[in-house]
Amino acid sequence: MKEIEQSILKETIKVRSNNSFKGTYGKIALVGGNQNFGGAIIMSSLGSVYSGAGLTTTLTDKNNQSSLHSWLPEAMFADYKNTTEMIKLLENMDVITIGTGLGTDENGLTILKTVLKTVKPNQILIIDGSAIDLIAKYQLQLPKAKLIFTPHQMEWQRLSGIKIKDQTEKNNLIAYKKLFKNSIVIVKSHRTQIYTKNGVYQNTTGTPAQATGGMGDTLAGIIGGFVAQFKDTENAVLAAVYTHSAIADILAKKQYVVLPHQISEFLPKFMKDNEA
Ligand SMILES: NC(=O)C1=CN([C@@H]2O[C@H](COP(=O)(O)OP(=O)(O)OC[C@H]3O[C@@H](n4cnc5c(N)ncnc54)[C@H](O)[C@@H]3O)[C@@H](O)[C@H]2O)[C@@H](O)CC1
Ligand SMILES: Nc1ncnc2c1ncn2[C@@H]1O[C@H](COP(=O)(O)OP(=O)(O)O)[C@@H](O)[C@H]1O
Numbered sequence: 498m499k500e501i502e503q504s505i506l507k508e509t510i511k512v513r514s515n516n517s518f519k520g521t522y523g524k525i526a527l528v529g530g531n532q533n534f535g536g537a538i539i540m541s542s543l544g545s546v547y548s549g550a551g552l553t554t555t556l557t558d559k560n561n562q563s564s565l566h567s568w569l570p571e572a573m574f575a576d577y578k579n580t581t582e583m584i585k586l587l588e589n590m591d592v593i594t595i596g597t598g599l600g601t602d603e604n605g606l607t608i609l610k611t612v613l614k615t616v617k618p619n620q621i622l623i624i625d626g627s628a629i630d631l632i633a634k635y636q637l638q639l640p641k642a643k644l645i646f647t648p649h650q651m652e653w654q655r656l657s658g659i660k661i662k663d664q665t666e667k668n669n670l671i672a673y674k675k676l677f678k679n680s681i682v683i684v685k686s687h688r689t690q691i692y693t694k695n696g697v698y699q700n701t702t703g704t705p706a707q708a709t710g711g712m713g714d715t716l717a718g719i720i721g722g723f724v725a726q727f728k729d730t731e732n733a734v735l736a737a738v739y740t741h742s743a744i745a746d747i748l749a750k751k752q753y754v755v756l757p758h759q760i761s762e763f764l765p766k767f768m769k770d771n772e773a
């Protein structure tokens with residue numbers, strides 16, 4: 498297993514070209530956030546916008562619209578129950594995230610199925626939270642797209658069938674090669690592991706100050722923002738995972754707990770400090 502080193506930052510985060518514009522940095526849609534989990538998709542949207550995605554659209558329950566905009570006027574909103582509008586928007590995206598705070602009820606399942614049906618092979622689809630649980634529960638067929646899964650250990654257990662205590666590199670790799678070949682799987686824990694077609698990586702940053710709800714929602718948005726902007730998707734994922742926890746390490750020097758939105762707010766400075 499290779500360790501993710503700090504050098505991944507300068508390999509990935511590049512000084513912006515003078516002639517660039519918002520279209521240069523990717524269009525991303527984040528789909529999730531039911532009536533109870535609106536906070537999840539808002540935190541994820543913060544991660545996307547603050548990491549520099551060019552255009553962020555949040556597709557969520559309409560009850561979340563005003564709270565989304567009070568936190569984040571930069572994000573556009575669409576009602577995820579308006580299927581026609583959702584399909585039209587998704588077709589235009591470079592990156593889509595699905596599942597963050599989506600819930601595993603009938604509504605969540607319907608929306609997930611629409612996304613899986615609509616996504617195209619050239620698009621990056623990040624599959625998080627409830628979408629992982631629904632795919633595992635209903636054995637949904639995975640679409641032809643550039644897939645990135647972000648399970649925590651319990652979600653990985655549901656998806657792969659491997660019990661948490663048996664989640665060794667060897668067992669995870671067997672499941673990865675059998676079920677998720679050519680995609681990227683991020684198994685989140687204290688030292689998150691990333692399975693890709695080129696190898697297995699372990700994060701070297703992260704703190705228990707991160708053990709609070711919404712931390713993974715935020716990571717999904719940051720990964721989205723990074724893969725929307727930076728061409729090498731694998732490096733972008735490694736850099737996003739490293740960055741999310743490296744910021745937490747910095748904040749945890751002076752804080753007992755680090756709140757997910759504080760990580761997002763720190764992103765622009767951290768990325769400036771580590772650009773090349
Ligand atoms: N403010 C919000 O709206 C929040 C919404 N959330 C959403 O709630 C939905 C359910 O996700 P949850 O993860 O809370 O629930 P899950 O039921 O999927 O997972 C939590 C369970 O997994 C176990 N577990 C074992 N190892 C773990 C590990 N390394 N990390 C995390 N859990 C581990 C926990 O003990 C717990 O029993 C998702 O859609 C998620 O996005 C959560 O992110 C919490 C915050
Ligand atoms: N003790 C810890 N040390 C380092 N990172 C942690 C720790 N606890 C949680 N995290 C990180 O917080 C995130 C939690 O993700 P997840 O469980 O999906 O959160 P949520 O769904 O509530 O947003 C992961 O990125 C994980 O690596």
Ligand SMILES: [Mg+2]
Pocket residue numbers: 626649713714
């Ligand atoms: Mg989660």
